[in-house]
């Protein structure tokens with residue numbers, strides 16, 4: 661069994677590769693910097709990466725919520741099916757319209773599909789776009805006082821590895837969240853307590869967020885992420901689910917445990 665991990669340097673991709681290695685399963689990780697190279701914006705790179713793959717862990721970049729995602733996913737699934745892929749695990753996002761469209765595309769394919777539909781990652785604070793802000797003592801989001809059930813990427817990876825390597829997960833849509841809801845102010849307080857340094861959450865408007873992101877990451881990325889925030893930061897995801905328990909038979913890791921390992925002394 662050979663497994664292709666797309667986005668292998670990302671927050672879940674590295675963990676999925678590590679989990680497969682621990683099991684002794686043959687896997688190849690790809691992204692824009694690997695050989696073979698895989699670039700979502702260059703479909704000519706897709707076939708080479710698929711050579712010999714029986715299963716695929718699919719993460720879409722920059723985000724499954726991007727308007728470019730459904731057409732790319734449709735094209736990729738057709739190519740993967742023709743290349744002999746049998747099983748596909750899709751990383752999706754909770755409450756996102758385009759992500760839902762992409763889920764439907766893969767679920768209606770002839771592949772054995774599992775969808776792992778995740779809430780906001782705890783690792784966004786420690787490895788993602790907010791990392792530098794957190795280290796500088798304050799992060800800004802257009803999220804007001806809504807609460808999110810922050811999930812640990814280790815749990816997502818465990819669910820993905822199970823779906824890639826065990827029977828019984830085909831056709832399942834695992835809505836995975838952490839075990840409790842936190843506002844971003846509460847998350848900042850827990851990061852502060854674990855790190856011993858004051859970290860503040862600064863609620864900003866969508867316009868302020870967009871302007872700062874254009875400066876930091878350019879207009880195209882700013883557009884996608886601001887639209888995503890406008891869509892999901894309305895409280896629609898303010899509930900916990902049992903997806904991790906359904907997939908793994910255990911509870912998800914608590915945000916306090918994440919803070920201790922990511923920010924603890």
Ligand SMILES: NC(=O)c1ccc[n+]([C@@H]2O[C@H](COP(=O)([O-])OP(=O)(O)OC[C@H]3O[C@@H](n4cnc5c(N)ncnc54)[C@H](OP(=O)(O)O)[C@@H]3O)[C@@H](O)[C@H]2O)c1
Nearest residue numbers: 667668669670671691692699700720721723724753780781
């Ligand atoms: N972060 C969250 O809270 C969250 C929540 C729910 C769902 N998701 C989903 O998770 C997925 C990944 O998001 P993330 O924040 O976890 O990303 P991430 O950690 O930044 O990882 C992105 C990965 O994709 C690769 N990549 C970037 N651009 C690419 C391109 N054009 N073609 C191929 N590979 C590319 C990156 O490597 P290179 O830069 O080296 O190419 C990296 O390996 C998204 O589809 C998103 O919908 C995220």
